[in-house]
Amino acid sequence: MENAISTEVLVVGAGPVGLTLAVALGQAGIRCTLVERKDAPQFLPKMERCNARTMEIFRRMGIAERVRAAGLRADVPMDVYIIEAMNRAPLLKHAYPSVSVARRAIDACTDGSLPLEPYQLISQYTLEPLLKSIAESLPSVCVKYGHEFLSFHDDGSAVTAQVKQGGGVETIKAKYLVGCDGGGSPVRQQLGIRLEGESFTEFRQALYRCDELFDRIPIGPGPGRGRHYHVADEAFTFLIMQDSTRHWTLHARVERDEDMRAQFEKTIGVPVKYEMLHVGRWRQNLLLADRYQSGRVFLAGDAVHLVIPTGGLGMNSGVGDAIDLAWKLAGTLRGWGGPRLLAAYEAERRKVGEFVLAASTYASQGRRKWRSLWRNLDELVRVAEVEQRKSNEMIGAELAYSYAGSPLVCNEPGGPAPEFREYRPTTWPGARLPHVWLAGHVPIQDRIGQGFSLLNFAGRANDLSGLGGAFAGYGAPFEILDLKEETARELYGFDLILLRPDMHVAWRGNRAPQNANEIAAIATGHV
């Protein structure tokens, strides 16, 4: 007997990427089941920084303030130190703003060069339970922890998955399956998709609770509160403040788990009361999958790209995968998406994966360069002054990635190549719409709906009914936003800008297009 379809999308893996995807699908009213083999989110250290683009995305999903409330308080700076030990004057300090200071700069910015939202420091073990509770509050989302994905069969019209729960095996049938199941991805393995690239050194990482350290940071003269403390030593020791300011992680190349105690004590340099809560191992990887899709099965996040955490791009690019896939799945399932809509996921996101891998390679080579000089501290400081900045100053890697060249974009010849060191605001088709303030200090992002949007700066000069009719012909959500703002018009350079649901530019022009049907067909994946 034919199994009933249990869900529209089956998501495997409740890391930050699977959880973000489940929330985005749930908000679009798509029926989605999320299976996770762990019984509950774990209190284990991993990422700790949502970058500016992720926070813009979270704002659009209506959850940014909850993420901030759960994360590090807004007044703590993100300063990065290179030290011998915390009780000695630092060798080098690079100052980076707190969220409050970054927000003031954003508030004053009128040239589109800054994101709408600053970064937010939030530990993965805080973010996952929060996203889980948001996913569980959505009526069309079913979250199942303690469920291990075993295998699937894609028959061309649906995917049937076997999932182990307790002593039994459950069958879940879905229209689509998405593997957000991390670096070891069983879904990817069943598809026979390979990760290509390089694997490097294995590190030990420990998590400590130390209530007094943040208030008593003994570093040199002057205030020493920061986020990252790199120790100039052979073991690549690296201390990271977590979101509560009471928890700290330390990475080092040491022989035994127990060595992580001595490494922590040596780094702090003064006696403190602390507890070592966990020691684990992790490997630095620069790996990218050769494909992101096969049939009705898609892959996202660490399942398809593994980068070195320098630059903090791993989870953040996975969140980008999730929201990209979410609107394409929703469009296809609701019938307005054409056959090329979902197929464009791989074309668009694998290119971003390559970009992020290049950025991570660039940052980690810089890190290795200064670290190799640990025997000569003067030289190390001279080199680190330039090379360490590469890890923390990659605004382009966060904001400049583009879908130019995608089959879903009305491409213009040429165009700027995205650059991970800097961000130059542009409305080149494929680019993320630069942030701009409208009258009353309202960000343009907050005015833009969840479907396709046409920004119209030319009043009634154009008859836009053709575009409206073309999108309506596919049943695709479309709205026109009439704007009179000169600053935005000047920055964007065009009277008409067509945005996709993810706020990337699909088309731009100064007159109502003659080929409205073609534009709508491209943007919705029908061409």
Ligand SMILES: Cc1cc2nc3c(=O)[nH]c(=O)nc-3n(C[C@H](O)[C@H](O)[C@H](O)COP(=O)(O)OP(=O)(O)OC[C@H]3O[C@@H](n4cnc5c(N)ncnc54)[C@H](O)[C@@H]3O)c2cc1C
């Ligand atoms: C030390 C360190 C620091 C980092 N810092 C940052 C940072 O600051 N910023 C950043 O962006 N990234 C950072 N990263 C990277 C980031 O942690 C990962 O990119 C992120 O966790 C990827 O999320 P994911 O959801 O794709 O995969 P994961 O977090 O690996 O989640 C995959 C989930 O799938 C589940 N799963 C696996 N197999 C199955 C199965 N068969 N059935 C059901 N469930 C399954 C797993 O249990 C897991 O919960 C860091 C990584 C490390 C190691």
